[in-house]
Every structure is written in structure tokens, then in C-alpha cells.
Amino acid sequence: MGGVNETSSAVNAFVRGLAAFATALDVKALPEAALEAARLHVLDSVASIHAGAAASESAVTNGALRRLTPDGGGAAAAARWCVSSRLTECDDIDVLSCTTPGSVVIPAAFAAVALGGVTPHAFTAGIIAGYQVMTALGAAADGPSIVYGSRWPTHFGAAMTAAATTGTIIGLSEERLLHALAIAATMTTGSAGRISGNPTSRWLTLGCALQSGISAALGAQAGLLGDESVFSACLDLDAQHVALVDGTSLAIERTGLKPYHTSRQGLSATEAFLALMRDEAIDPQTIEAIVVTVPAQYRAMIDRAKRPRSKTESRGIHYQLALAAFYPDDLYDIERAQLRTEEARMVRLIDAVTVTASEAMSAVYPRIWPGAVTVKTAHGTFEREVEHPRGDRENPLGWSDVEDKWAKIFRSVPATVPIASLAASVRHGDLAGLLNGLLARG
Numbered sequence: 001m002g003g004v005n006e007t008s009s010a011v012n013a014f015v016r017g018l019a020a021f022a023t024a025l026d027v028k029a030l031p032e033a034a035l036e037a038a039r040l041h042v043l044d045s046v047a048s049i050h051a052g053a054a055a056s057e058s059a060v061t062n063g064a065l066r067r068l069t070p071d072g073g074g075a076a077a078a079a080r081w082c083v084s085s086r087l088t089e090c091d092d093i094d095v096l097s098c099t100t101p102g103s104v105v106i107p108a109a110f111a112a113v114a115l116g117g118v119t120p121h122a123f124t125a126g127i128i129a130g131y132q133v134m135t136a137l138g139a140a141a142d143g144p145s146i147v148y149g150s151r152w153p154t155h156f157g158a159a160m161t162a163a164a165t166t167g168t169i170i171g172l173s174e175e176r177l178l179h180a181l182a183i184a185a186t187m188t189t190g191s192a193g194r195i196s197g198n199p200t201s202r203w204l205t206l207g208c209a210l211q212s213g214i215s216a217a218l219g220a221q222a223g224l225l226g227d228e229s230v231f232s233a234c235l236d237l238d239a240q241h242v243a244l245v246d247g248t249s250l251a252i253e254r255t256g257l258k259p260y261h262t263s264r265q266g267l268s269a270t271e272a273f274l275a276l277m278r279d280e281a282i283d284p285q286t287i288e289a290i291v292v293t294v295p296a297q298y299r300a301m302i303d304r305a306k307r308p309r310s311k312t313e314s315r316g317i318h319y320q321l322a323l324a325a326f327y328p329d330d331l332y333d334i335e336r337a338q339l340r341t342e343e344a345r346m347v348r349l350i351d352a353v354t355v356t357a358s359e360a361m362s363a364v365y366p367r368i369w370p371g372a373v374t375v376k377t378a379h380g381t382f383e384r385e386v387e388h389p390r391g392d393r394e395n396p397l398g399w400s401d402v403e404d405k406w407a408k409i410f411r412s413v414p415a416t417v418p419i420a421s422l423a424a425s426v427r428h429g430d431l432a433g434l435l436n437g438l439l440a441r442g
Contacts, residue, residue: 001066006315007239012241021133022133023172025168037255040257040426042109045106046438058203061083065079072423075318077111077114077439078210084442086154090409092255093260094256095392096367098366104162105348108210108214128163132252136247138153139241141235141241142238143156145356152192159216163177163217166213166217167219175405176308183216259391259405260409261336266371270321270391273375292321292371294355294372295364306319307319308341315366326349370387422434
């Protein structure tokens with residue numbers, strides 16, 4: 001029984017710490033680097049919502065959500081924005097927790113804006129708090145390990161993250177925010193299933209979890225009470241993992257961006273291959289074999305569906321490298337309506353890829369998610385390893401990079417939003433303009 005009490009005490013203290021962090025945030029005292037990171041993640045996430053809302057994959061899920069809340073409004077639309085952002089597979093990701101914070105935090109933040117009376121400082125505080133809560137929960141749950149089993153770290157943290165984001169923006173006290181987190185915890189489950197067919201219910205699950213979190217924050221604001229004792233039972237966290245969570249560094253500053261449509265697990269190897277093709281001027285027609293080396297933890301995850309039949313399967317490393325060789329612009333195509341699996345040269349290269357695991361790479365995971373490629377050609381063998389691909393904190397994307405990324409992605413969907421206009425609105429703190437644009441799109 002002592003072990004149970006110890007865990008319960010540790011988990012309760014952990015969540016209380018999250019509430020204290022959120023309510024003590026003073027945006028004016030934060031370093032400019034953190035504020036700039038927040039703005040850049042807002043731009044990336046808002047763009048992902050616009051792109052995803054225009055993608056065909058969102059139609060079924062967002063159609064169901066519209067039937068649930070036909071009267072619309074920001075809070076009702078938040079679940080749809082979450083769906084639209086996450087399904088692009090171009091949204092941001094924190095490798096230490098294996099969560100995608102922006103797909104939950106930014107929709108929740110704009111749902112709070114729709115309630116009215118939100119200042120830019122409160123909006124920024126809510127975003128920074130949301131990123132902190134999502135990544136802390138994911139890390140405490142050992143997200144980089146459980147993600148390859150039956151649990152989904154982002155879904156696990158979604159309700160409490162949305163509650164923290166919304167609650168911070170609307171000005172809940174620490175006590176009230178703790179009630180909001182307790183209410184949201186009762187709505188929390190990390191299990192989302194592994195649906196291989198399309199259309200998947202995965203995005204609906206996440207969107208509804210976000211909406212539950214917003215409801216928890218509004219309920220707490222109205223005076224509803226939560227029970228702090230539910231944290232250990234509902235979250236099922238291990239005291240040792242909770243103790244390892246670093247709550248001192250700002251998660252918004254370390255959360256990475258993706259340069260195009262890809263799983264993060266396959267990104268380092270794809271970037272290594274692109275760099276090798278460019279630097280060595282390799283003619284893809286001369287490639288005889290490609291060996292991809294990654295950590296053992298995600299080798300099987302990327303080594304799948306050599307000849308994909310769906311967009312989800314097309315993110316396997318075999319197809320991604322074939323695209324990188326012959327159709328690099330297709331890496332930005334979030335629709336993947338046309339899979340080039342009937343093209344002889346694509347098929348030949350897809351079949352030339354093998355994937356292996358490295359003990360050295362496995363040892364540095366999840367702090368680093370590396371990838372290496374060895375390319376054998378008729379003219380020699382070339383090797384390249386990437387530890388920090390474009391978008392990682394150590395190799396960041398800047399404003400022009402993010403604008404260029406979304407300009408290319410928008411070509412694959414009927415989204416006519418000028419990315420330069422979105423960027424200007426974010427820089428100027430035009431929350432009303434950004435919200436109106438999201439409502440019109442989503």
C-alpha cells in the first residue's frame with residue numbers, strides 16, 4: 001500500500017505543479033526567444049488547420065462534428081481545427097514526450113479567443129502553458145515508448161492540455177485550474193486503437209478529447225468541482241517517470257517543426273537521403289541499394305507497406321525515399337491522392353530499401369531521433385547520418401522556412417489562404433483576424 005500512496009502523492013504533486021506553472025506565467029518576463037517561438041508555432045499550426053480543413057481526409061470526421069454542433073462558434077469548431085491540423089502530419093512535435101502539442105493547444109487557444117475579451121498576453125500565456133502541460137504529461141507517461149503499443153501520448157494529454165490552455169487564457173486561479181484539470185482527467189484515456197483502414201476514427205477521438213478539456217475549463221470557471229484524488233487513478237502514471245520530468249525548461253522553445261508531410265520517425269533518414277542526393281549529385285537511376293539505419297524503437301514503425309495503398313501507408317520510409325529521389329515536391333503533398341506505385345522506377349527504388357536498427361542510435365533515443373542512409377550506386381557507396389533534421393531545436397526552421405513550407409503544401413489542397421497574410425496577422429497579434437479566418441475555413 002505504501003507504493004500506491006507514494007505514487008498517488010507524486011502524481012498529485014506533479015499535476016499541482018502544472019497548475020502552478022500555468023497560473024504563475026508572466027508573459028512580460030519571458031525571454032523574447034520564447035515569445036518568438038510561440039508566434040512561429042501559432043503560424044505553423046494555423047496554416048496546418050487551413051490546409052487540413054481543405055484536405056479530403058477531413059470531410060467525414062469534420063462532417064460528423066458539424067452535425068454535433070450545427071450552430072458553430074469557436075468552441076464548437078475547436079475539435080474540427082484539431083482534426084484538420086493533426087491529419088496533415090505536418091504539425092509540430094516534441095520528441096522527449098512524443099506529443100504533437102500544436103494540434104491541441106492552438107485550437108483550444110482560439111476557442112478561448114472566441115469567448116471574447118482575450119488579450120494578446122493571455123493568449124500567449126495559454127499557449128505556453130498548454131505546450132508545457134502536454135509535453136509534461138507525455139513525458140511522464142513515457143510517450144516515446146508507449147506510442148508503439150496501445151497508447152497515444154497526444155490523445156492521453158489532450159483533455160488536460162485543452163483545459164490548461166483555455167483555463168489560463170480565461171484567467172482561472174490556481175485552485176480553479178486544478179479543478180479544471182481534475183475534471184479533464186476523468187475524461188482522459190491514452191488508448192485510441194490502431195485503425196489501419198480509411199476513413200480512420202483516430203482524428204475524431206482526438207478532437208473530442210480536446211472539446212472535453214475546454215468543457216472542463218468552462219465548468220471549473222462556473223464553479224464545478226473536481227476531485228484531486230482522481231489524478232493517480234485516471235492518469236495511471238509511474239512515480240519514477242513523473243520524477244524524471246523536467247518542468248524548468250520551456251517546452252515551446254524545444255518543440256520541433258516538420259519541414260513537410262512525414263512521420264518524425266522517418267524524417268532524419270529522409271533528410272540524410274536528400275542531402276546525400278544533393279551533395280553527391282547522385283542520379284537516382286544509378287542507385288542499386290539503400291540501407292536505412294534508425295533506433296530499434298521505431299525501426300518497425302517506418303519499415304512498413306513497401307507499396308502503399310493509402311496516405312497513411314505512404315509515410316513508410318520506402319515510399320518517402322522514392323519520392324525524395326524522383327518527386328521531392330510530392331513530400332509536401334498532404335493529399336497523396338496519386339500514389340506512384342505503378343511507376344517502374346519508383347517500384348525499383350522502393351524495393352531497393354532495407355531498414356536496420358543501430359544499438360548506438362537506440363541508446364540516444366528519445367533525446368535524439370536520428371537516421372542514417374547508405375546508398376550504393378554503380379559509381380560508389382555514399383553514407384550520411386542526420387541527428388537533428390530541419391525543424392529540430394538544434395536545426396530550426398525560421399519564418400521564411402515556415403512560410404515556404406506552407407506555400408508548397410497549399411498547392412496540394414484547395415486552400416487559397418495566402419501564407420504571407422497569415423504570417424503578418426500572427427506577427428501583429430491580430431487574434432480577431434486569425435479567428436475569423438479559421439471560422440470561415442473550419
